[in-house]
Amino acid sequence: MKRVLNKVFEALLPLLAVPVAFLIGAMMLLALGANPLEAYGAMIAGAFGDVSGLTQTLVKATPLLLVGLGVCIAFRGGVINIGGEGQIIVGALAATAVAVGFKEWPGLVLLPLCMLAGVLAGAMWGGVPGILKARLGVNEILSTVMMNAIAVQLSNYLLRGPMIDPKEIEAGTRIAQSALLPRSVWLARLVPQTLLHSGAIIAVVLAVVVFIFLWRTTIGYRIRAVGLNRDAAKYAGINVPFYQALSLILGGAFAGLAGAIEVMGVQHRMMENLASGYGFSGIVAALFGSLHPLGSIPASVLFGGLLVGADKMQRAVQVPSALIDTLLGLVVLLVVGSQVISRRRAHRRETRG
Amino acid sequence: MTRYLSSGRPILEEMRMQGIVKRFPGVLANDHVDFDVRTGEVHALLGENGAGKSTLMRQLYGMYKPDEGKILIDGKEMHFNSPQDAINAGIGMIHQHFMLVPGLTVVENIALGLKSSRGPVLDLDRVEKRVLELGEQYGLKVDPRAYVWQLAVGEQQRIEIIKALYRGASLLVLDEPTAVLTPQEVDDLFVTFKRMASEGHALIFISHKLNEVLAISNRITVLRDGKNAGTRPNENVTRVELAQMMVGRPVILQYNRPPVEAGPVRLRIQDLHVRGDRGKDAVDGVSLEICGGEILGLAGVSGNGQRELAEALAGMRPVRQGRIILNDKEVTNGSPLQHINVGQSYIPEERMKEGAIREFSVADNMILADHGKKPYSRHTFLDFKAIREQVGKIVSDFNVKTPSLDTPVKNLSGGNIQKLILGRELSRCPSVLIASQPTRGVDIGASEYIHQRLLEQRLCGTATLLISEDLDEIRALSDRIAVMYEGRIIGIVDSKDATPDRLGLMMAGVETA
Ligand SMILES: Nc1ncnc2c1ncn2[C@@H]1O[C@H](COP(=O)(O)OP(=O)(O)OP(=O)(O)O)[C@@H](O)[C@H]1O
Ligand SMILES: [Mg+2]
Numbered sequence: 001m002k003r004v005l006n007k008v009f010e011a012l013l014p015l016l017a018v019p020v021a022f023l024i025g026a027m028m029l030l031a032l033g034a035n036p037l038e039a040y041g042a043m044i045a046g047a048f049g050d051v052s053g054l055t056q057t058l059v060k061a062t063p064l065l066l067v068g069l070g071v072c073i074a075f076r077g078g079v080i081n082i083g084g085e086g087q088i089i090v091g092a093l094a095a096t097a098v099a100v101g102f103k104e105w106p107g108l109v110l111l112p113l114c115m116l117a118g119v120l121a122g123a124m125w126g127g128v129p130g131i132l133k134a135r136l137g138v139n140e141i142l143s144t145v146m147m148n149a150i151a152v153q154l155s156n157y158l159l160r161g162p163m164i165d166p167k168e169i170e171a172g173t174r175i176a177q178s179a180l181l182p183r184s185v186w187l188a189r190l191v192p193q194t195l196l197h198s199g200a201i202i203a204v205v206l207a208v209v210v211f212i213f214l215w216r217t218t219i220g221y222r223i224r225a226v227g228l229n230r231d232a233a234k235y236a237g238i239n240v241p242f243y244q245a246l247s248l249i250l251g252g253a254f255a256g257l258a259g260a261i262e263v264m265g266v267q268h269r270m271m272e273n274l275a276s277g278y279g280f281s282g283i284v285a286a287l288f289g290s291l292h293p294l295g296s297i298p299a300s301v302l303f304g305g306l307l308v309g310a311d312k313m314q315r316a317v318q319v320p321s322a323l324i325d326t327l328l329g330l331v332v333l334l335v336v337g338s339q340v341i342s343r344r345r346a347h348r349r350e351t352r353g
Numbered sequence: 354m355t356r357y358l359s360s361g362r363p364i365l366e367e368m369r370m371q372g373i374v375k376r377f378p379g380v381l382a383n384d385h386v387d388f389d390v391r392t393g394e395v396h397a398l399l400g401e402n403g404a405g406k407s408t409l410m411r412q413l414y415g416m417y418k419p420d421e422g423k424i425l426i427d428g429k430e431m432h433f434n435s436p437q438d439a440i441n442a443g444i445g446m447i448h449q450h451f452m453l454v455p456g457l458t459v460v461e462n463i464a465l466g467l468k469s470s471r472g473p474v475l476d477l478d479r480v481e482k483r484v485l486e487l488g489e490q491y492g493l494k495v496d497p498r499a500y501v502w503q504l505a506v507g508e509q510q511r512i513e514i515i516k517a518l519y520r521g522a523s524l525l526v527l528d529e530p531t532a533v534l535t536p537q538e539v540d541d542l543f544v545t546f547k548r549m550a551s552e553g554h555a556l557i558f559i560s561h562k563l564n565e566v567l568a569i570s571n572r573i574t575v576l577r578d579g580k581n582a583g584t585r586p587n588e589n590v591t592r593v594e595l596a597q598m599m600v601g602r603p604v605i606l607q608y609n610r611p612p613v614e615a616g617p618v619r620l621r622i623q624d625l626h627v628r629g630d631r632g633k634d635a636v637d638g639v640s641l642e643i644c645g646g647e648i649l650g651l652a653g654v655s656g657n658g659q660r661e662l663a664e665a666l667a668g669m670r671p672v673r674q675g676r677i678i679l680n681d682k683e684v685t686n687g688s689p690l691q692h693i694n695v696g697q698s699y700i701p702e703e704r705m706k707e708g709a710i711r712e713f714s715v716a717d718n719m720i721l722a723d724h725g726k727k728p729y730s731r732h733t734f735l736d737f738k739a740i741r742e743q744v745g746k747i748v749s750d751f752n753v754k755t756p757s758l759d760t761p762v763k764n765l766s767g768g769n770i771q772k773l774i775l776g777r778e779l780s781r782c783p784s785v786l787i788a789s790q791p792t793r794g795v796d797i798g799a800s801e802y803i804h805q806r807l808l809e810q811r812l813c814g815t816a817t818l819l820i821s822e823d824l825d826e827i828r829a830l831s832d833r834i835a836v837m838y839e840g841r842i843i844g845i846v847d848s849k850d851a852t853p854d855r856l857g858l859m860m861a862g863v864e865t866a
Contacts, residue, residue, distance in 0.1 A: 216734055216735055217730075217733045217734055217735065218724050218725050218730045218733050218734075218735060219733060221717070221720075221724055221735060222724075224713075225710055225713070225721065228710045228711070228712050228713065229706075229709075229710040229711065231706050231707045232706070232707055232708060232709055232710050232721065233710070233721075234669065234689060235667060235669065235689055235699065235701055235707045235708065236689070236693075236721040236722040237688070237689045237690035237692075237693040237694075237722055238690075239688065239690065
């Protein structure tokens, strides 16, 4: 009985972290003269309370999940991919370029082609750090972060120069954004009058695919072996640098796809700030899902909800947006912290009877 | 009245464990065990792999909490919640797998986690002085400024012992300390044991080697299936009795090695030069040929290039000069996979680091080298049914004790992990086998089994390079014995001409014609 209770407690601990974060947040809200009950009410209702909120949550969860899946693969392979942000950007750029460049082509061909372009661009962006690591042992944390910076600059250049919407030049406003994508590549809306698009279904299907890939195929087996014990993997004839590079490439491919799906499903054009932090929040969502592709599904929805709800709360009670960021940061900190605690407890219970 | 050790710590007169019970999921590791040790005594703990020796000692060292039973020190009941509590009570433990930080120096490792006598400023010079004193006093030779990664296992172990003494241990638990040592190092270690015991330390010594146990201990306790199968004073017991107590049946200590027709040369090593970690040539011009159906034993004091040679043969260490030819195919500087594909199996010396993945299950570890082939996978998909069938067979063939095929390997006892690796490598029917210390840390029953499997493999025409520091093992199994000294083969003798004396001389670098 005690054992069962312990297990339940450990499973619930990360979920408990959320209310604790909210409690601390409540004190800050009070200090700012806002009513916490009102604020949180607005938050929860905003994120999950009605069709509009719920769909917005799922719209945000989609790129989080896609990035998170790439993070799962990379982390399982023992490499750390911080480059999601840049990979989203290049994925989105590539998809946009293809869609705008071949806009007469039939959607049946063009739509998958756009996604493929996003995947390949992301894979390339993950591949550079991957190959640098495999060939020269360059630390992937550094190189993926640098690739983020390069992607941002590349996007700035393209959106102000070659890829800028010709209408912006005509109108003289010169806002840095691309032309509208042809309708043929817009992803189908799942609920009319909302932004929820079929990319969400693609993401969930891919979560299952990644699960099968990691635990049912030889390539996934090798990636996990390399991530857990490089030496033993090497002795067993597994090409360690190759699989490390591969995990970074696959991680990039998923983030690139997230970028492509974001332009094709939500914005319908490439613009600045399209990645809006998904590359980083996706890491947190994956960690919250215990680096398990299926666990990442609910984790992404929860995080999507937080992002949407926080927005609504800010509007409802008029607090500075920095507070919202602080609150999200608190949740992240406590969730990750509580996971460490529950893992330790489980370990102690195993060894100490 | 309290007596003191030369370090100024009080002597621990008597430690007594009563009715210790420890359960793990699916395993009763200790079943009402009584065990005690007194000052000035060496008490040996014997038992098959998985009998529960390490588990019993980990409870004494505060790593696990007993489910039932008491631990008394000088009559007082103790409750250890962490190794720190045990250390404070004067207990030290040297683990089966060392726990040093490779990137730090010897002194830094010893000072790690201790308060500096100079507050926030490190006092490494004082630590160094004390380390040298302790080394002098107990006959433990170490270089305090060397980095741990540069050291051979024997040296690492001496550091572990000094570390425990530095922390003021008066009761020392040594979990299979001799498994990794050369005969000479074992003798030195026993001298250290005697000095410690005569000074009032109490020692608990775990080993699988009966002659060692009989040579050093005052009392001997045998654990079997988690139960105490008897505690005997050294004088009243023989090797055969101990073996019988451990295994529950008589054990063969002699093998017959029928002559086989030598096959073609399967492994050819020509003028091999391999760099060691310290930048010099650790293998300095080795040439060897091994035929199918032959076991070539490679003897030598550890640190004379055997490890580097083995690693080069596995494809893990670059060859600077010379050639390796496997089954008439040159594989010099080829990847480990190339070696595997030409039909080579490899049993690495460091099983936890190189031979198995701790977090992977028994089944996942068993398919490590062959997961990409039939029957384990088809078109990149793993076939779990075939895996379970095949792995289940190897596990029962090789007598690997595990609660299930899904148990993570880190929960298996040391000897059972070795059996798993051996099972994996031998069931691949290799034409060339490189076996590095294959029975290190393995109990006598299992050693007997492994030896028989190696001999069977010989009958099937496998060419085996057996690298071992256990001369008895080398002599019992090998057709020819090569001795390595300072990176070279100092001589190759026929097994029947290889007397221990002659081998001993060769190992010391004396060429005997
Ligand atoms: N942390 C653990 N979790 C689950 N089972 C464990 C754990 N540690 C040990 N066991 C199991 O308990 C039993 C006793 O293991 P233990 O390591 O004490 O054996 P041992 O006598 O030291 O063997 P060896 O000679 O091989 O070192 C084994 O069956 C082992 O699989
Ligand atoms: Mg043990």
